[in-house]
Amino acid sequence: MRIVMVCPSYPPRELTCGVGDYTRCLAEELARGGDDVTVVTSTGYAGPRTGVVRVLPVLGDGAEPRRWWDAGDVLDVQYAPDLYRGRSRITRIPLLARFARGGPSVVVTFHTLLDGSLGARLAVPWLLATAAHSISANEEVSAMIRRRLPGLAKRCTEIPIGSNIATAPGAGSSRREERARLALPADAPILVHFGLVYPGKGLETLFEAFAVLRQRVRDARLLIVGDTRPEERGYRAGLESLAERAAIASAVTWAGHRPGDEVSRLLQTADLYVVPYDDGATIRRGSLIAGLAHGLPVVSTRSSLASAYLRDGDNVALVPPRDARALAAKLAELLGAPAEAARLGRGARALAERFAWPVIAAETRRVFARVRERR
Template sequence: MRIALLAPLPPEQTGIADYAEHFRRSLEAHGVEVMTPLQGCSRENLPARLAEFDWGQPQLVHAELGGGRLNEFHALDYLRRTHPKLPLTATVHDPERLVWRRAHLPWPLSMAERFPRPWPQAAALLADPLTLHEERRLARHLRRAVTLTELGRQHLATRMGLAAEQTATIAHGNLDIPPAALPPLNPLRLLYFGFIYRGKGIEDLLRALAKVLQRQPHLRGQLRLTLAGGTAPEMAFDPAGNYLDELRQLAHELALSDCLDWQLNLPSADIAQTIQAHHVMVLPYRESKKLGLLGEMRGTSGALSWANACGRGVITSDARAFAEEVANGNGATYPQGDIDALATTIEHLALEPQLATSWAEQAGVIGAARRWSATAERFLTLFRAACGET
């Protein structure tokens, strides 16, 4: 089978780029020829790249949609118009919407982009009915729209007006990583893993850990937290200031410096070893209030996939569709933004560390079922069905 994959790919530093690279390799291992016609393509070069490529080559085009990117969406819409019989499918990483925003606001709303906040945001909100119309038009043309969770599938189908047979749930694939025993339970090692930038709730995690140590002073020295992950300049350094310095200052103010470790810009070859050197991953994500005006984001996280692959449990907020991902005895959830609830959850784990063992066992079972080799087979079945439709 020959497919064209429209997706960001490394060296771009995003979770979707990492996902797409593993996806591509797993399909190729199953004998699929995967073309990547948009690799390295800028927004400005997109029209020329689309016009130059021979779209008669692939039997099917699959896109990875999400992460605020628009190239893949516009490419699919181009193909909808110019090659209406070419089967199109997509994995939607941020349901219930496909892209959430337009590349350019229509006139006269575009004039608001010249002014300071909140005028551009207000204009984007006013333009949302048009954005939603364009998303629905493309979504209904897709042979299949894939989500990583069942909750995401339900929300996407409802918001985009899709028939049941147009949607499917295929869980986030993960690497086949040899299991490793938990380290000794004292000290108990917690891990935040992922890209480090604002909006991930990392401040909540630091404040919660400080509360636990205030309530249970004897746990100091028995409880450690590692912040590990990528710190691309455009993420860590923004107009609001140096986020990493802000985190370090907050840790100092909360008297956490003696129980906090940093592993920044973690090489990909060290990810599994780092996760397995810890007992439990903690993902304190918060929903974006801005996106809440446009809909409900019900995606998941690549970090959760890594936890399963490495056989480690997770404490996570109930943002996105995380509650579904830890509903099988592989972790615990708490209400997003509730620092007291997060502190209570960490405290409960610290006082009953055997929970980490049971969570790890169940995570390993989930990870084995979601290996990329099996995930690729599920996608191949879906692609063949999509190509068989007239």
């Protein structure tokens, strides 16, 4: 099948983008399965244009969609409101393609729906109504569509995201080496947090909980892996000040941005993987999926949205959001019960099989085939 995927933030780019990473992983997996895949992205793209996936960096140069949609039988628009500010013409594509002779079948993959803007409130129902079909990339999007646009829910299929961090071969065997390279104690309990550093990730709660934990587990260390965007550097400085005030700064290591294979090895240094989101854990969080995919004991927070995937005490350990003492107690409990932590890790790895890229690609391919048959 010939597939065109539209994503303005397709990597590599200066700034990390979860939707861009998702598009890269899915495009490459579809191509490995025999599909002919072209990615249309913005003119800021800085990578190769040929390879397993062809890349056309034409968004933003005024190019009409008809100039590039001929490369596909199916066109899949990766949608999050912030990706298309100033690119409102993207919302015309499903309708234009529907009435164009030989045009592609258009699918819209929704990663998020709303950002508070009027444009997003207008664009989402329009795209759902005019696309041949839609894909929801997580339970939050699915629930919002059912609640706000119930008449269009049947036009949408949920296919969760996968981890954009592949497990590095032999990563487990390098655990001691990675700890030594980072000047981390070989046998001390290590907590790892991974993801972009910005408000909402629960890092304030994590630091406060870590300070409480250190009163009981004196040699515990915390490793923060992930990039900080320029606009969030002030926020990170505030976290560093919090660490100083809580007297944990010497026990916190900031690893910063690292290549994917190195991130995988850093994750493997963890005794516990801690992602205490302010709004609770859901499968839209790529950082959560990364921990599951690495078979780590994941400690996170409860969401108000019931999940068909996350089961407290089975494949993840959950505590109330923004509750540092509850988080500290759970961390201490699991550090004191390595067999229980290992069982959680096995549950995480089993769940992650549902989010493997070959599974995601196969489900996506079936959606594409159905809409093409109806063309």
